[in-house]
Amino acid sequence: MSTAVTAPGGYACSMTRPRALGAVPEDTAAKTHHRKDGKGFANPWASWKGMSGPQIGKAVLWGRLTGKFKVPDTTPPTVRVVEPTFLPSRETPQLRATWLGHACYYVEFPGGLRVLFDPVFEERSGPFSFMGPKRYTPAPCHVKDIPIIDVVVISHSHYDHLSYHTVMEIHRKHPNATFLVGLGLKKWFHGCGIENVEELDWWTDIDVTLSPSTGEKSVSNASTASAPSASAKGSDITARFSCLPCQHISARTPFDMGVTLWCSWSVVSGGKSVWFGGDTGYRAVPEVGKDEDDYGEAYVDLPRCPAFKQIGDLRGPFDLGLIPIGAYDPRYIMSSVHANPFDSVNIFVDTKCKKAMGIHWGTWVLTGEAVLEPPVLLKQAMKKKGLPETGVFDVCDIGESREFQG
Template structure:
C-alpha cells in the first residue's frame, strides 16, 4: 500500500478546553522576561554547580553508588509497527527512556522525545552511553505526523535525531514549548509550533494525492479519503531546561495531551512532584514525618480540566539520590500520585532503562513501582512497564 503525502494545517481550536483561572497570569514566566520558573512550593531551585558539588561530595565520601549495567537488564525487541494507518486501538511502542511512538485510531502517528543516538550528550564520544541499544532507527519508522518535544535536555532532544526525522518526514509537525523554535529553525526545521502551558492547537492532515487508500474511512464512498484530526495540548510539569552551563531554564518544559480518533493520551514529560529535604537520605519520605512536604498542584488541575486520559506515559526513573533529584524527577511513589491526580485510566512507566543518569539500580524503578501501587491501594495492572520496543494496545 502506497503511503500518501499529507498536507498539515495547524490552527487554534474553535472551542478551547478549560484552563485554570490563573493561567493568564503566567506565573511560570520569570519577571524579567528571561526564561521560566516552577512557581510552586513543591519546587526548590538548585543551580547546576550546586548539584555537581553535591554529587562530587558524595563520590569523595564514598556515598555515591554507580549502578551495575551488566546485561541482562531491560529486554529490547525490534518494534512491530503497523504497516498501514489502520488501527481500532490506541497503540503505544516504547523506544527507550522517554521516547514513545503512538498510533491513534483514525491514522495519526505521533513521536514523543525521540533520541536514537548512542549518547545523550552534545558529543558523540563523551557523556552518558546507552546500556540498552536503541530498538530501531529513524529509517524504520513507517509514518510520523507530529513530533512532541518536552524540553531541551539532551536525553529528550537530540539534534541528529530531529534532523533525520525532518529529512525523512518533511511534512511532520514539531510541537515544542516556548523558546525552542529558534533552535529548530537554526537546525533547518521550519514546521514548528511553539506553545505555552495550557495552550492547544488543532492539527489537520489532508491527503494531497490519489494514493490515499490507507486513509479511507467512509464506507459509503470508499474512494473518498478522510482528514486526520487531532487536538494537541501543552501542559505544565515540574522540571528545568538547558543545553549549556549558561542557559538553564531559558526555554520552557512541558507535557502534552493528544486527542485523536476518539482516544486521549497524556505524555507527562520529565517531571518532579515534591522536593525532599537534604536531611533525608535513608527514610521512607512518604511517612507521616514528611506529610507537610508540598506536592505539585498542576497534576490535579490537569486531571480535573483535561482528563480523564485513556493512557498516561509517566516517568518513574532517574530519582536517586532523592534529596538531589526529587525537585525535577519523580520516583515511583511520586509517579503513582501523579497517576491518581491526573485521572489516567491506565499508565506506562518511562524515563528509565536506557542511560545511567542517577544512582539507583537500573532495574529498581519497576520493582519500586509495584510497591508504590500496593502502598497507594492500586491494582498493578493499571500502571505497568513494558520492554523496550514492545507495543501495548489500549
C-alpha cells in the first residue's frame, strides 16, 4: 500500500511497495551484497578489486607529480552542446531520449511517462560550489526548462550523480516528482525535506500508476506481478521501475563509503523498456604496458561481472541502454568502478540492449583519458565485437534527442 501524490499534468501517482515482481537470480535471497555487519554494501564478485579512497588519492597524486598522469586538454571545441527540445505534452509516438550531459538523461516514454536519470546541473561536481571538477561543457538547460518530471531515478550517492542543489531545484519546480533511490539514501532525501522518495534493493521492483486526477490524495493497493504498459491519453499511465545491480561504490564523505547502495535501473512503460547503467565497472584490470591490450590473450581469464548477463537473461531485452563509456584512465585504478568502451560494449551485449547511447563522459574531467577519446574507442570496440560502428551503440551532442522505434 502506498499513498499517492499529484503528479505534473493533473495526474495522481501511486506506487506498490518494493518487492520482487520479476525473475531474479537463484542466490538473491542470500543478499551477498549486504555487509555481514549490516552497515552497508559490497560488490560480491571476483571482478571487483576495490581501492580505498586514500589509495586512489595517493596513486593519482604520485602519477601527477611524476608526470605519468596527464591532465586532459579541455580547450574548445570539445563536445557540442545544443539547446534541448522537449515535447510540450505527454503525447509521445516513440521512445525519446535526451542527453543532458554526463550521466543525465531525460526519457519520454510512449503513453506519457517522463523520467529524469541522475540529474546534475551544477557548474562543479563536488560538495562545494568553489572547488571540485568544473564543467568544460555547459549544462544544456536548467531544471525550469523541463516541462514534466514524474520520476527521478538516482543510481548512487557520488556528487556527479546526486546533487543537493539540483535535487532541491527539482523539488521546488516539480514538487510532486517522485525520487527512486538505492537502499540507505531515503534518509538523505528526508534530511532535505523531501518525502516523495522510495528506496529499493537490487532485484526489487515498484509499479507506478499515474491517473488523471483533480489533485486529491488517494491510496493504492496495486500489486500486479506482470509488467505494465502505458495507456492512451486521458487514461492511466503505468510503469515498472526495477532496481538492478552494477559494480561500483558509494560515498559522499571520507567516512561513508559503501553505506548506501549503488544501482542500475530498468524502466518499462508504454511498451518500451530502458536500462540505465548509471556508473559501473566490469572487470578489475592490473597495470599493463602503455600499448598493451587488457583484453589480449594474457587477460582473457580476468573475471567479468556476472550481474549484467543476469540482467539481460532475466529482465532483458531492452529497447534502449544508457551505458557509461568514460572516466576509465588509468585502468588499473579505475576499471573496477568505471567501464571503458570495450567493457561498455560487453555490458551492452550482456544486458541484451537493442540500441544504446553512451553516458558518463563529455562534462567533467574526472580521469586521465582525452575528453574526446571515449566515442573513438566505442567505435573500435563495436568493430572488434563484430557489431556496426554506428547506428546501434552511439553517442550524441549534449542536449540532443534521439527517437527509438520498435
